[in-house]
Amino acid sequence: MYSFEVKGIHKNYGRKQVFTNVSCRFDQNRFIVLLGSNGSGKSTLLKLCAGLAPFSKGEIRLGDASSRIDRAQNASYVAEGVGYPAYQTAGTILTQQKKLYPEFNQEQALHYCHEVSVPTQVKWGSLSTGQRHLLALIVAISTQKPFLFIDELLANLDTTKKEAMQRILTDFLLDNNRTIVMATHAYEDVEMLADGAMFIKEDEVTTIPDLEGWRQEHGASLHDLFARVGRA
Numbered sequence: 001m002y003s004f005e006v007k008g009i010h011k012n013y014g015r016k017q018v019f020t021n022v023s024c025r026f027d028q029n030r031f032i033v034l035l036g037s038n039g040s041g042k043s044t045l046l047k048l049c050a051g052l053a054p055f056s057k058g059e060i061r062l063g064d065a066s067s068r069i070d071r072a073q074n075a076s077y078v079a080e081g082v083g084y085p086a087y088q089t090a091g092t093i094l095t096q097q098k099k100l101y102p103e104f105n106q107e108q109a110l111h112y113c114h115e116v117s118v119p120t121q122v123k124w125g126s127l128s129t130g131q132r133h134l135l136a137l138i139v140a141i142s143t144q145k146p147f148l149f150i151d152e153l154l155a156n157l158d159t160t161k162k163e164a165m166q167r168i169l170t171d172f173l174l175d176n177n178r179t180i181v182m183a184t185h186a187y188e189d190v191e192m193l194a195d196g197a198m199f200i201k202e203d204e205v206t207t208i209p210d211l212e213g214w215r216q217e218h219g220a221s222l223h224d225l226f227a228r229v230g231r232a
């Protein structure tokens with residue numbers, strides 16, 4: 001199983017400093033929930049990990065991949081803003097992905113679209129917000145990269161779609177070498193999937209590698225964790 005490590009990261013957007021010395025490490029977890037209040041840096045951390053943005057100091061390692069390009073090759077990032085041309089149908093988007101990335105599992109992607117009722121003949125611009133989120137997730141998963149970074153995608157999904165998304169994520173984790181880090185405020189939707197958690201607050205990351213152990217010890221949920229660590 002690949003480990004995931006962030007060491008002494010410094011990140012600023014122009015004059016705005018987001019991280020001045022952030023570190024965290026997970027050795028064995030496969031589904032890690034990333035918590036933190038609005039503006040604490042969750043999206044930034046996910047993008048840095050996935051190689052989508054530079055940082056000025058520190059190191060990030062996804063398994064053996066540490067350079068930005070190697071991390072990008074080993075990671076998919078999916079977020080609300082991910083978009084495709086409005087005129088392309090879901091089916092065309094999947095075919096394009098296959099052309100761009102030979103390892104893209106188009107058959108699996110089509111199967112998931114069918115399972116979660118994302119119509120493949122409908123254009124991206126005409127899909128609902130929830131359907132777009134699901135399609136973006138299906139594309140990310142079907143690229144078969146070992147690290148998947150998900151930025152708050154559950155908000156616009158109805159209960160049936162949330163359950164479908166949970167099934168897709170569980171499928172993804174059937175391969176032991178895969179890791180998901182998901183930033184979310186919808187703790188209850190991922191509570192049962194999560195192996196570990198990290199909480200960002202004011203430039204510090206608190207990690208809980210064994211979430212089940214933490215739950216048993218504290219008799220508490222992720223929601224309680226957010227309340228406790230956030231207040232501490």
Ligand SMILES: Nc1ncnc2c1ncn2[C@@H]1O[C@H](COP(=O)(O)OP(=O)(O)OP(=O)(O)O)[C@@H](O)[C@H]1O
Nearest residue numbers: 013014016018036037038039040041042043044045
């Ligand atoms: N492109 C950017 N340019 C300047 N500042 C930015 C940029 N992106 C993010 N920031 C700032 O960096 C900080 C962290 O933002 P980020 O989006 O990572 O937080 P977040 O925890 O994901 O927030 P939320 O829960 O609201 O999505 C915020 O203060 C934000 O204003």
